[in-house]
Amino acid sequence: MTHAFSRAADEKVDIRVGTVVFTIMHFVPLLAFFTGVHWSAWIIMAVLYLARVFFITAGYHRYFAHRSYRMGRFMQFLMGVAGTTAVQKGPLWWAAHHRHHHKHSDDQEDIHSPKRGFWWSHTGWILCKKYDKTHHDLIPDFTKYPELRFIDKFDWIAPLLLGVAVWGLGYWITGTGVGAWGITLVGFFLSTVLTWHATFTVNSLAHVFGNRRFATRDTSRNNLWIALATGGEGWHNNHHHYPGAACQGFYWYEIDTSWYVLKALSWVGLVSGLRRPPAHVLEKHLIKKGAADLGMFQTHWERAVKALADAQAKAGDVAIEQKQALEEMLSATRAKVEEFAKASAEKAASLMPNKEPEAVN
Ligand SMILES: [Zn+2]
Ligand SMILES: [Zn+2]
Secondary structure, eight states: OOOSSOOOTTOSOOOSHHHHHHHHHTTGGGGHHHHOOOTHHHHHHHHHHHHHHHIIIIIIIIIIITOOSEEOHHHHHHHHHHHHTTSSOOHHHHHHHHHHHHHSTTSTTOTTOGGGOHHHHHTGGGGOGGGOSOOGGGOHHHHTOHHHHHHHHTTTHHHHHHHHHHHHHHHHHHSSHHHHHHHHIIIIIIHHHHHHHHHHHHHTGGGTSSBOOBOOSSOOOBOHHHHHHTTSTTBHHHHHHOTTOSOSOOSTTSOOHHHHHHHHHHHTTSEEOOBOOOHHHHTTTBGGGTOOOHHHHHHHHHHHHHHHHHHHHHOTTSOHHHHHHHHHHHHHHHHHHHHHHHHHHHHHHHHSOOOOOOBOO
16 A cells, blocks of 8 residues: 655664564463463453553553643552553553644654554564663653652563562462463463554554544544553544543444543542533534545655655656656645645534533543
């Protein structure tokens, strides 16, 4: 498939320790065929999967990246530590990169847009050393806390302790070292790999498969299956339309389990100020009401332009002037489309009532 955007030479999977460990992690659970697996390992796996998906969805994403609700400083620290157990680097790294994604969704700058390649958006960009750094400038509101900077830097401590704890639990349950390893391989390692890919699908599949309710400037989709696997993150088109909400399911039938847990936590006072999309936001940019879907229009156009340019580059027998003229025309049209999209989005934004989001607790 032709990708709309090409990647720079330094945007590649770098072969290094992290990449090797990441790859091996996918095969480690298979060792359970040799150790055997106690039935309780499957329960531990399910619990650790669901819990860590929640810490990433509700913590790293909806809190650290989007500040869609409030927490006290100690709760915020606990949520950060809990998030690191999912082995997806630190909360500041994660949230800063995600803020960048919303700023540049599916444009040339978006690091993990599927427009740069599906596997790149899923896992490739994470294994590229160019994107290792935490961009503190994108997250000054949380970088100011030294305890968050500490867990962002030492993001391996909590997962290591969790792995050891699962092994200890396995030993307590089975009474043997081999039994403990069986429980660790499934309970810790397999659930970690599954949690990774659940999160990654939001960057890859949720920008490719599903329905679009809102005409956003990106390719985000609403997808029930991704929502079920990620604790509610599959309503990604809703989310790109209104990223400030603590819920991503905007209607009762859009299942969003992280939202239900956040609601429950708000009843006991552990979190507060959960934001929901205001009514007027739900009525804006609805595709079924005729809103121009510039995000998808732009996507198809970019792909066509790239395919034409590639074909031109390959066709050696085309006269050089013809080639140049076509390239100029393509880039001029592309610039016009981008200008048009920008102007439309600005116009649409100017029509939005300037209202603060409603805080519902
Ligand atoms: Zn997205
Ligand atoms: Zn987001």
